[in-house]
Amino acid sequence: MTTNIILAGVGGQGILTIAAIIDQAAMRQGLYIKQAEVHGMSQRGGAVQSHLRISDKEIFSDLISLGSADIIISLEPMEALRYLPWLAPTGIVITATKPFINIPDYPETEFLLQSIQSTAPTCHFIDADQIAREAGSPKSENVVMTGAASRYINISNEQLRESISRLFEQKGETITAINLKAFELGNNAITNYKN
């Protein structure tokens, strides 16, 4: 079975941390991984994405084909919409609701959320900013989103927590604890969600 995930956001929001958490957990579970990411010029405040593919069989393409993404995880509502052509007919969109506004013609958040709701078969809106603050740091927003997506990505929560512990180990116990809490709160946010 192959899971295709598109991670979306704005350069600097930390989508590569989400990718690293999932990648390393998948590797420990003995799965195949391909994860294409963006480096270079578009990092600077521009739209960025990462294609992440996990499978129990060999994966050939580094890129996800159109109409085949099982999940779009976005750190920002407008960026969630940018990758809709990749979304599978049964795909899920999980997006943080707080907009990242660094362009003059940024649309009303309300319209963006309506648009996601009317096009994605399943969607989850996560107030990741608020939840990250509850966890102890607004910087843990990306980990909140990982927690929120965790039940869809076919990797055990234990392994995802293990990735978080290892990734933040160097930054000390406090930061690790904040991120583990962010993961739990994110996970709860989806569990409690009524569709």
Added chain:
Amino acid sequence: MSKRELLLGAEVIAQAAIDEGLSGVYAYPGTPSTEITEYIQQSEEARSGIIRAAWSVNEKTAYESALGMSYAGKRSMVCMKHVGLNVAADAFMNSAITGIKGGMVVVVADDPSMHSSQNEQDTRYYSRFAQLPLLEPSNQQEAYDCVRYAFPFSEKMGLPVMLRITTRLSHSRSTIIRRKPGLPNPLLPDNDRSKWILLPANARRQYQHLLDLQPALTEASEKSPYNKVQEGEGELGIIAFGLAYNYVMEVITRFKLQLPVLKLSHYPLPEQMVRTFTSQYKRILVAEEGYPIYEELFKGFFGNSIFSGRLDGTLPRTGELTPDALIKALHPSAAQAGPPVPSLVAARPPELCQGCGHRDLYDALNEAMDAYTSRHVFADIGCYTLGALPPYNAINTCVDMGASVTMAKGAADAGLQPAVAVIGDSTFTHSGMTGLLDAVNDQSAVTIIISDNFTTAMTGGQDSGATGRIAAICAGLGVEHHHIRTLVPLRKNHDTNVTVLKEELEYKGVSVIIACRECVQTARRKKQQSL
């Protein structure tokens, strides 16, 4: 060693070179090649001094240094982005004539779709041009294996071996299995002067030697573990080069197609293999990640209709291949995109960072230029190219490394006033210094603004060639002392900076304005590290 490791394609190449007894890597940063050298720099082997790994000033100096290390008998690697090979081309072409001693691998990372580049030139043309062997791995594991293969192969053939990757392989992570590492070569310089001194008599003999080697190179390709036939059925055969093989296989496995595939990753092409494969099918799809080089060759001048690919529109003519392009070509009924992007989604182009010194420089420059009806600013390759976008709209050109200085000079020679160049510190040391000497020698009326952020910022903050020595270099090249001006691009200095710029724009000779302020990204990283 059988443990799987998760690495970026670029890092895989670095690790394979380390494992194959590398003694030195030489490179100038350039997307998508930068991470190869960065990975080696952070390795135990580099930090303990076993591998030499500091940045070079440009790709030409890097190439020649790698060649010198090979001359001395050790294994060397030189890494660059595709356009970097243009800079190193003189050394590159002639190294095919001299040959090498210690194994030398030339890694070139192409950028089809121009994610971070000015063109999408295909390095495989260069391998044909120089008549050097080239490996084009299709995935991360093969990239590891190809690099391990390339060093001894280079020594066996006595030639540099090229490794061509593209953005998608370089910047994609996957797991690989490493093999037992080998040892570095001993210091054993080449004493064959007739090979290395390219006087015409020697060069003619060496060129003949290169030609004589070609059958052996083709033979190696015929036997290569990286070229293989995958059986199938039907009238259509696919020839898939390098990374294109992945997309072909993705479609074949996903839709359970029984298509025969000839996978090619080792050049020059194995003629016999290609002939045998091609003769069995009525139609051949040629899938190349890059220019349609071989499709064109297979078709020949008069055109042979059995071949299709990028030239006839079966695959897109430009840009990187995608699984979607191959689905369209091989199994069109399955092509199905998700919902379209709603019209309210706005473009979000990259921008200069908040708090970046380039912003304050452009604010000041724009105001100073307001005095002129003729506004022409020649810019260069770096973060400051983003001054092209609103709200700045501050620059008129961006062509190649160092072109700002020399294009401003040429325009000034034509009578354009003011003729202004904007160039970064790292780009200046890469290729701007020589152009500045031209301007000084010619007493051209140019204003050269060096936006000095003490780093190679756009590729992620690598060391810059002459941090702290830019003014001294300009003085050394002959720019008059009182026309080397320094300013600090900060909002609070705006009025002073505008005044300095205005004064120098009016000067009818060479002036250099160095705008010094540390890159906000590197400053932030330093602060984090010191906490």
